Amino acid sequence: MRSMKMPTVRYQNGDMVMGRWPGSNLYYEVKVLDFDAKSSLYTVIYKDGTELELKEQDMKNASGFQTRSRSRSRSPGRRRSQSRSPARTTRRSSSRMAAAVTTAAITDGVTSSRKDTRLKDSLEIRLSPLKSEAAVEVGPDKTQGRYNLRRRKDDGDAKPVETKPKQLGEKDAKLAAAPAASLATPLDFGGKIGAYFWLLFLPAWVLFLVLQVNLEDPSLTNFPPPLPALEAFWDAQALGFVILWILFQALLYILPVGKLSEGVPLRSGKKLKYRTNGFCAVAVSSLAVAAAVHQGVDLTYIHSHFLQLTAASFLVAVLLSVYLYVRSQYAAGEQLALGGSSGNVAYDFFKGHELNPRIKEFDLKFFCEMRPGLIGWCLINFAMALAEMKQQGLDAPSYSMILVNLFQLLYVVDGLWNEEAILTTMDLMHDGFGFMLAFGDLVWVPFTYTLQAYYLVSHPNHLSLPAVAAIVTLKLVGFYIFRKSNSEKNAFRRNPSDPKLSHLQIIPTATGKSLLVSGWWGVVRHPNYLGDLLMALAWSLPCGFSHLLPWYYMIYFIILLVHRDARDMSECRRKYGSAWDEYCRTVRYRIIPRVY
Numbered sequence: 001m002r003s004m005k006m007p008t009v010r011y012q013n014g015d016m017v018m019g020r021w022p023g024s025n026l027y028y029e030v031k032v033l034d035f036d037a038k039s040s041l042y043t044v045i046y047k048d049g050t051e052l053e054l055k056e057q058d059m060k061n062a063s064g065f066q067t068r069s070r071s072r073s074r075s076p077g078r079r080r081s082q083s084r085s086p087a088r089t090t091r092r093s094s095s096r097m098a099a100a101v102t103t104a105a106i107t108d109g110v111t112s113s114r115k116d117t118r119l120k121d122s123l124e125i126r127l128s129p130l131k132s133e134a135a136v137e138v139g140p141d142k143t144q145g146r147y148n149l150r151r152r153k154d155d156g157d158a159k160p161v162e163t164k165p166k167q168l169g170e171k172d173a174k175l176a177a178a179p180a181a182s183l184a185t186p187l188d189f190g191g192k193i194g195a196y197f198w199l200l201f202l203p204a205w206v207l208f209l210v211l212q213v214n215l216e217d218p219s220l221t222n223f224p225p226p227l228p229a230l231e232a233f234w235d236a237q238a239l240g241f242v243i244l245w246i247l248f249q250a251l252l253y254i255l256p257v258g259k260l261s262e263g264v265p266l267r268s269g270k271k272l273k274y275r276t277n278g279f280c281a282v283a284v285s286s287l288a289v290a291a292a293v294h295q296g297v298d299l300t301y302i303h304s305h306f307l308q309l310t311a312a313s314f315l316v317a318v319l320l321s322v323y324l325y326v327r328s329q330y331a332a333g334e335q336l337a338l339g340g341s342s343g344n345v346a347y348d349f350f351k352g353h354e355l356n357p358r359i360k361e362f363d364l365k366f367f368c369e370m371r372p373g374l375i376g377w378c379l380i381n382f383a384m385a386l387a388e389m390k391q392q393g394l395d396a397p398s399y400s401m402i403l404v405n406l407f408q409l410l411y412v413v414d415g416l417w418n419e420e421a422i423l424t425t426m427d428l429m430h431d432g433f434g435f436m437l438a439f440g441d442l443v444w445v446p447f448t449y450t451l452q453a454y455y456l457v458s459h460p461n462h463l464s465l466p467a468v469a470a471i472v473t474l475k476l477v478g479f480y481i482f483r484k485s486n487s488e489k490n491a492f493r494r495n496p497s498d499p500k501l502s503h504l505q506i507i508p509t510a511t512g513k514s515l516l517v518s519g520w521w522g523v524v525r526h527p528n529y530l531g532d533l534l535m536a537l538a539w540s541l542p543c544g545f546s547h548l549l550p551w552y553y554m555i556y557f558i559i560l561l562v563h564r565d566a567r568d569m570s571e572c573r574r575k576y577g578s579a580w581d582e583y584c585r586t587v588r589y590r591i592i593p594r595v596y
């Protein structure tokens, strides 16, 4: 029953009231569009056009706010840039700010370092996503540490409100009681129809790759590869091995060794704890594999039963996805992912409905993303090196195989060594756990990321030493960019006042979180993707140019990262509003400087 105007409803359609900006203590003027009696949520529209559903407790009468005018900074620099940038800044005294923003002063596109900022007598704050002419204060308390935001001159009259900046870090996380559905993000991956497509296409694509790489001549001219009989997919022993491997990894995961790391605050404000003992898991797994080989276990079984192992893992991924979907139906609103709450079964099943499904302390998403598939990737690569030696009659693996093995091992071990950093990635923070990630983690990663090693088993590619040196250099450059940029963002998100990062410039946002705008994140908007792509190039080069197949990862990865970047852009635009626009104006390129 929508749009009911009942006397008990506090605000009426068309009322102008103050609405809390999600994830912050800031209130802006909003217009009430609708009220849903069933969910008790108001649909409101902010001045920047953002439409959200808010609870009554996140709305206040405009009369409860005290409005104050502020003098404007009139430096020539500002005036100049004001004509360029729609955002404005406000000026305030450093004493008032001392307890507040420990961070940046930004003068319309020109950001100054946080160190400098603290020394200045006056300070300027980047405007929030929304705009108001007059700054207003809320509540009776006008103590130190509050700050005002002022409207963008040319944009309407929403009134952002003072808040206690010290509280921003914690309180912004408490997205009040807004249920997931009230903030559901737009559908991606082609929406509901797209979900059906991906559910069919992704397994079919893996099947194609696995069959194609097995061909003597895996050229595209030999497409499609012959489809084996149905029985060829099933092997109970292969399923047994897959289950054993997952259980073994689960055992290593629950061992009470290694650090207990905290995730980023959830919408409820709660922080989950994760056992980040991934490096220990890969070390113990290596010892176990070495012991097995020493005992005469023939790992080339993995090469000869690749199809059956893939099918078994697929079965596990499907069963896991069904379990995840069913349990998500019983999860509380605050446990749901914003992106997987469309109400459409296929879409939510694919995208993932529950954000952090856990069985007691066992976090299923974290475990699947970081353990069986990722460590399994290295195991399969190693098995391919043994299979190459066997098939080609070699005493040692070829240079190409060694490079592919070492490069990808470095990538995985680095990911596990820095396991805590995964907690600030999109998958862990925003994406629900459903088919996409379950399949991605358990099938896609181990059985398609190993394609280069698989290819090399029967398609040797000789590399000269200078070629080896050039490829190693490329890998190291990519790795350096990848690691440094990921660590920089992770360290900043964990502790924005980390003295080691004090030289970095930032753009504060209305949510209380800031955006790095110098250092790696000032070069391009996704420096980590740039490093990752350079590494991907270094993984394909050892396979030569005879076939497209070993270049598959590179092509897929470009598509994946371009899409991920677009997804992240719209998510950040939604979260940070005009602060994000300002970031994009300052850092113009997405992944490759001056190119893209």
Ligand SMILES: NC(=O)C1=CN([C@@H]2O[C@H](COP(=O)(O)OP(=O)(O)OC[C@H]3O[C@@H](n4cnc5c(N)ncnc54)[C@H](OP(=O)(O)O)[C@@H]3O)[C@@H](O)[C@H]2O)C=CC1
Pocket: 424, 425, 426, 427, 429, 482, 486, 489, 492, 493, 513, 514, 515, 516, 517, 521, 525, 526, 528, 529, 532, 560, 564, 568, 571, 572, 583
């Ligand atoms: N090998 C593979 O198959 C894949 C590898 N990867 C790699 O995983 C890593 C993680 O990637 P992914 O999770 O996609 O994305 P990111 O690690 O880049 O995380 C994006 C988030 O970082 C925050 N952020 C963005 N810009 C800034 C900024 N200027 N300052 C501070 N924070 C910022 C935002 O979150 P918020 O503001 O909410 O903190 C944003 O949502 C990457 O290195 C990527 O290359 C990713 C996918 C697949």
Ligand SMILES: CC(C)CCC[C@@H](C)[C@H]1CC=C2C3=C(CC[C@@]21C)[C@@]1(C)CC[C@H](O)C(C)(C)[C@@H]1CC3
Pocket: 202, 369, 370, 374, 411, 412, 414, 415, 416, 422, 425, 427, 436, 437, 439, 440, 441, 444, 445
């Ligand atoms: C099936 C779909 C088309 C795509 C699924 C995508 C997933 C395979 C990837 C999404 C993000 C990932 C990350 C890693 C592996 C691939 C998936 C799961 C990662 C764990 C690899 C190791 C890195 O060091 C990392 C930074 C920890 C990666 C994080 C993202």
